[in-house]
Amino acid sequence: MFKAILAAAAAVLLAVPLSAAELGDDGLHKEDWMRETFKDLREDFHEAQGEGKRLMIILEQRGCIYCKEMHEKTFPDPRIRALLKDRYFPVQMNLHGDTEIVDTDGEALSEKAAARKWRILFTPTMIFFPTELDESRPAIDQAVAVMPGAFSPGTTFDMLTWVLEERYEDQSEEDFQRYHARMIRERADGKTD
Secondary structure, eight states: OHHHHHHHHHHHHHHSOTTOOEEOTTSOEEOTTSOOOOOBHHHHHHHHHHTTOEEEEEEEOTTOHHHHHIIIIITTSHHHHHHHHHTEEEEEEETTOOOEEEOTTSOEEEHHHHHHHTTOOSSSEEEEOOSSOOTTSOHHHHOSEEEESOOOHHHHHHHHHHHHTTGGGOOSSOOHHHHHHHHHHHHHTTSOO
16 A cells, blocks of 8 residues: 555656746746846846847746746756856746836837737747847847747757857758757767757
């Protein structure tokens, strides 16, 4: 009987993600790599740059099953956590939030108004910023990449790396899809981690 109880307890523990993010009062997952800011994207950009990091916005919403999947299955991957902590400056926004933000063009608006302005329809969505900011244009119009949806650790790691390596600069030979396919092949052949 004791062995059966112990086996059941072990099964429950194994089913629970080890590093599931806590939910905040807004119903969004909170990670230790997310940056708490005043959400003035121009200031955030310059702070990220000062730290040698890339600004990234992640839009989520309360009850989003795809956001939960990312926080339980993708973000806990040690390679991804390391990149998000060490190389990125991630700012979380709520698709339906009322918190005021300042867009890169200087317009002050709510998170939900910014999401509409940026034509965000799906959560999670990650918006990756360039290395130089044009303060006359909104964030979405100068994003170097936008990743809408929940993706596996491999795809997410490849996107984070692709942006850091600035491969978006010349996609004539290898856009993200080709880069990602090559990374999958190289991992299968044991050429990369």
